Amino acid sequence: MKPPRFRYTAPERLDEALAVLAELGDEAKPLAGGQSLVPMLNMRLARPSVLVDLNRIPELDGIELVDGYLRIRAMTRHRAVERSSVVAQHQPLLSEAIRYVGHLPIRTRGTVGGSITHADPAAELPGVLLALDGAVELLSQRGERVVPAAEFFVDLLTTVAAPDELVTAVRFPVLPPNSGTAWLEVARRHGDYALVGVGAVVTIASDGRTIEEARLSFIGVSVTPVRARAAEAALRGQPVAPDTWRAAAVAVREDLDPTSDIHASAAYRRSVAGVLAERALALAAQRAQEGIER
Amino acid sequence: MTAVGSERRTIRVTVNGTLYEREVEARLLLSDFLRHELGLTGTHVGCEHGVCGACTVLLDGEPVRSCLLFAVQVDGHAIETVEGLAPRDGELHRLQRAFWEKHGLQCGYCTPGMLMVLKAFLAEHPDPTEEEIREAISGNLCRCTGYQNIVEAARYAAQLLRSSGRVVEANHADPLLR
Numbered sequence: 001m002k003p004p005r006f007r008y009t010a011p012e013r014l015d016e017a018l019a020v021l022a023e024l025g026d027e028a029k030p031l032a033g034g035q036s037l038v039p040m041l042n043m044r045l046a047r048p049s050v051l052v053d054l055n056r057i058p059e060l061d062g063i064e065l066v067d068g069y070l071r072i073r074a075m076t077r078h079r080a081v082e083r084s085s086v087v088a089q090h091q092p093l094l095s096e097a098i099r100y101v102g103h104l105p106i107r108t109r110g111t112v113g114g115s116i117t118h119a120d121p122a123a124e125l126p127g128v129l130l131a132l133d134g135a136v137e138l139l140s141q142r143g144e145r146v147v148p149a150a151e152f153f154v155d156l157l158t159t160v161a162a163p164d165e166l167v168t169a170v171r172f173p174v175l176p177p178n179s180g181t182a183w184l185e186v187a188r189r190h191g192d193y194a195l196v197g198v199g200a201v202v203t204i205a206s207d208g209r210t211i212e213e214a215r216l217s218f219i220g221v222s223v224t225p226v227r228a229r230a231a232e233a234a235l236r237g238q239p240v241a242p243d244t245w246r247a248a249a250v251a252v253r254e255d256l257d258p259t260s261d262i263h264a265s266a267a268y269r270r271s272v273a274g275v276l277a278e279r280a281l282a283l284a285a286q287r288a289q290e291g292i293e294r
Numbered sequence: 295m296t297a298v299g300s301e302r303r304t305i306r307v308t309v310n311g312t313l314y315e316r317e318v319e320a321r322l323l324l325s326d327f328l329r330h331e332l333g334l335t336g337t338h339v340g341c342e343h344g345v346c347g348a349c350t351v352l353l354d355g356e357p358v359r360s361c362l363l364f365a366v367q368v369d370g371h372a373i374e375t376v377e378g379l380a381p382r383d384g385e386l387h388r389l390q391r392a393f394w395e396k397h398g399l400q401c402g403y404c405t406p407g408m409l410m411v412l413k414a415f416l417a418e419h420p421d422p423t424e425e426e427i428r429e430a431i432s433g434n435l436c437r438c439t440g441y442q443n444i445v446e447a448a449r450y451a452a453q454l455l456r457s458s459g460r461v462v463e464a465n466h467a468d469p470l471l472r
Contacts, residue, residue, distance in 0.1 A: 001342035007299030008320035008366055020298050028298070038362040039343035042323075050299045051320070055367060079356070103433025105350050105357040105411055190432045 003041035010053040014060065014139070018166060020052050022141040026163040028052050032075060032114030035106050060113070060168065065090060069134070069173040074113025074166070082107060090174045092287075093131060093181035093199055097124045100183070103191040113167040116152075119159050119224065122193040125170075126153055127225040128183070131199035131217030134172045140165040153224035178212070179203040180287030182280040185219070186272050188263075195264045196220045196272045200280035204240060204288045211238050211285070216248075216277055221258040221269050228255040228277070235281075240289070245281045249274035305369035309334065310378030318365045325349040327365035328375060336376040336406050340435070347434030350407035351375050357414040376406035379413070388454040389413060398447030400438035407434045408444055416452050424449065 011017045020028055029048035031037060032055075040046040054060055060075035063084055070091050072081065081087050081098045088095045101107055101115065101124050115125040116136060129136075129149040136152045138145050138161055152159050161167060175181065185197030197219040205212040214235040216228040231251035238244045258269035304317045309332060316331050323342070328334045328351070340346035342361045349360040352374040360373075379387040386394065389409050399405045408431060415430040416422070422430070427448045428441075436444060 002323070002326075003321045005301060005319075005321055007297060007301055008303065008364070009299035010366070024298060034362050034367075035344060035359075038364075041321075042343050042361070052299075053367060103347070104415065104430060105347065105359055105433055106344065108353075108356040109358050109362065190429050 001042045003038070004044055004047050006041075006048055007050045008053065009050060010056045012056050012058075014057055014166075014168070017052050017054060017057060018139065018141050018164070020050065021164045021166065024050055028163075030054055030117075030166060032117070033077065033110040034114075035102060035110040036114070036118045036120065054166075063087060065174070069171045070094070071137075071169050071171055072112045073169045074111060074117075076112050078102070078107035078110045078112065078115070079104075081112060091132070091172050092175070093183055093201065094125075094128050094172050096181070097128045097183040097197075097199060100124050100185055100187075100191065100194070100197070106191070112170050116170050117159060117161060117167045119153050119157050120193070121156060121223050121225065122195075122197070122220040124183070124185070124194070124197060124219065127197060127199050127217045127219035129170065129172065130225045130227060131181075131201055131215050132173050133215075134170065136161075136167055137169040137171065138165045139168045146171070150227075156223040175201070176203050176213075178206070178288055178292055180284040180289070180291060182283035182287065184276045184280045184283070186276065194220045196258075196269050196276060198273065198276045198280045200277070200284040202281060202284040202288050204285065204292065208289065208292055209240055211235050211240060211244070214248075214281060214284075216252065216281070218252075218256060218273055221256050221273055226256065228252045230255050231277070240285045242282070245278040245285075248281055249278040252277040303366045303369070305366055307365070307368050307370075308372040310374055316365075320364060320366050322365045323361050324351070324363040324365050324368060324373070325360040328360060328373070331365075334375050334377050338403055338406050340403070345435070346404070347407040347411065347431075348404050350410045350434065352410055352414060355414065357411045374410070374413075376409055379409060389416070389451045392451035392454055393444075393447045396443055396447035396450050398440070398444045400436075400440045404434055404436045404438075408436070412448050412451065416448070416455055420452060420456050422448070422452060 028050040031051045031053045060073050062073045064071050078101050134149045136147050182200045185194040187194045199217045201215040203213040219225050253270050253274045258266045260266045306315045328337045338348040340348035344359045344362045351360045
C-alpha cells in the first residue's frame with residue numbers, strides 16, 4: 001500500500017500548472033485534496049509520471065456570489081463550504097449535502113473541484129450540481145469553456161475535461177424565488193458513499209399551492225448522477241399535496257434504471273429512490289412554503 | 295526538455311512544536327514520514343487508503359488522514375500527533391484521561407486517531423450530543439467495536455475540558471491525574 005514513484009511539482013501560479021498539463025497531457029495528474037487520488041495511488045490503480053499539486057495556488061481558493069450563482073473555486077475545501085454563511089444563505093441544497101461528503105477529516109482536505117472532477121457516481125456534489133443545473137469552468141492553454149452539469153458527467157469517473165484542462169471553478173446557481181430544496185440519502189454509516197441519494201428542488205407558483213417546477217437529481221443509481229426527467233415533467237402544475245409526492249415516487253421508479261452491486265440490489269435501490277424522492281419533495285415544498293410565508 | 299518536478303525534496307515541518315528538516319521521497323506518505331523518519335510511532339497505520347482513520351493527525355489544527363497526504367505537501371506547515379497531547383511526561387491530557395477512566399480503549403489501535411479527531415471536534419463543540427459525537431468519529435473504525443465506551447469517554451472528555459480540568463467526579467486520588 002505504498003504509492004509508485006512519481007515526480008512532484010507544486011506550482012504557485014495557475015499558468016504554471018496549465019503549462020505542465022499542456023506539456024505532459026495525461027502523463028501528469030493534478031492533485032487536489034487527494035482524498036480519492038491518493039488511495040488510488042496507494043493501491044497503484046493510478047500511476048502518473050508527474051503529480052501537479054494544486055494546493056499552493058491561492059488563485060484556486062474562494063467562494064464568491066456573482067450574477068446569480070455561487071462561484072466556488074476548485075480548491076475550496078468541503079469544510080470551508082460547510083462553514084460558509086454565504087453558501088448557507090444562498091444555496092441551502094449545497095449547504096445541506098456537503099455534510100454528507102465523507103467524514104470530518106476527509107472534508108478538511110477534500111475540495112469542491114476535486115469531487116466534481118473525480119465524478120464518483122455516488123458522490124454528493126455532482127448530484128447537487130446536476131439538481132441545480134450548475135456549470136463547470138474549465139481552463140487550459142487553449143482557452144476557457146463553461147460546461148453545463150448535464151453535459152459534464154459522461155460516464156463512470158469520467159467527465160468531458162481533457163487531460164490538459166483544469167477545473168478552475170464550479171458554478172452553483174442560487175435558487176429562484178418561492179423555492180425550497182432538500183438533500184436525503186441512505187448510507188450504511190454517516191459519511192459513507194450513499195447507496196442512493198437525492199436532491200430535490202421545488203419551486204411553487206405565486207398561489208402558494210401549485211408546483212411551478214420540480215427537479216430531482218439522484219446519486220448511486222447509475223454511472224453518473226441522473227435526473228428523473230419524466231417524473232419532473234409530471235410534477236409541473238400539480239398541487240402541493242401528499243398524493244403528488246406519492247405519484248412522483250412511482251414515476252421515479254420508472255425513470256431510473258439502477259444496477260446491482262455488492263452494496264445493494266437494483267430492486268432495493270429503485271425502491272429506496274422512490275421513498276427518498278417522496279420525502280425530499282415534501283420537505284423541499286414545505287421549505288418553499290415557509291420561505292413564502294416569511 | 296528538462297524533466298518537470300522531482301522525486302526527492304527537502305522539507306521543513308513543525309511536529310508537536312519541534313521543527314524538523316528532512317530530505318524525503320515525494321511519494322513518502324505523511325504517516326510513514328512521522329513513523330519512520332521521525333520515530334513518532336504513536337500515529338497508527340491501518341488501511342492506508344483513508345478508510346479507517348487510525349492515522350488521523352492535526353494539520354494546522356484541522357484533523358486529516360496522514361495516509362492521504364505526502365510529506366512534501368506539509369512543507370512549511372504544523373502537524374500535531376498523539377505524542378503532542380500530554381502536557382509533560384507522567385501527565386495525561388484530559389482527553390487521554392477520559393479514555394483511560396471510561397475504558398475508551400480496548401486494543402488501543404484506533405485510539406490515537408480517535409483522540410486527534412476528538413481534540414479538533416471538542417474544540418468546536420464543547421458540549422456535544424451523543425449523536426454529534428457518533429458523527430464526529432464516524433470516520434474512525436474500532437475493530438474491537440468498543441464504540442460505547444469511546445462515546446462515553448468523549449462525553450466525559452467534553453465535561454473535563456469544559457470544567458478546565460477541575461475534578462468533576464470526586465473519586466480521583468491518583469496524583470498522575472489532573
